[in-house]
Amino acid sequence: SQTIHQWPATLVQPVGSPLSLECTVEGTSNPNLYWYRQAAGRGLQLLFYSVGIGQISSEVPQNLSASRPQDRQFILSSKKLLLSDSGFYLCAWSGPRVSGLGQETQYFGPGTRLLVL
């Protein structure tokens, strides 16, 4: 069966420090991968998605970047954190889009709560 891991679960970082959040998927190959951010009590904001190694699409220009160095590894980074980067970061995976059927189910990791002070 497929599983998705995120770490760390919680992170407290000072403003201006770097960030690296990691997400890995097991039990599937060539997944679509996603990074979302969720502010407290709010909906999900898609940050990045990837359909293959080295292929990253950015949905919102900001202080963050993403990389996919391996098929089932997705990394969210920042060189210098801002206060506004605080939030709950969720990684998800899905199968590829199927012509005529569209985007299928996304499977989410447990999330990383980031607090920037």
Added chain:
Amino acid sequence: SQQGEEDPQALSIQEGENATMNCSYKTSINNLQWYRQNSGRGLVHLILIRSNEREKHSGRLRVTLDTSKKSSSLLITASRAADTASYFCATDASGYSTLTFGKGTMLLVSP
């Protein structure tokens, strides 16, 4: 934007009652999905309904889709305290590469 909008934003009911949440969207879709999020956790997929379907059931869940009104509803029957969570609709729209999630309905079921 294509974002789905859930209604109401918050819903408080007693155990045993039914809970109904609605989702409206703006453009044509391939499918619409409902997810649940327990506090501080990741989202869990509940049900997917395709644009050519009108109703779908899964256990105590019933989802309807009205493409003419661009709306969907999620009904949870005989609710339990364990149903307390936020519920999100997500649309897969033609011309979009990924799902678009709404802001969610926060459901509180009291014992």
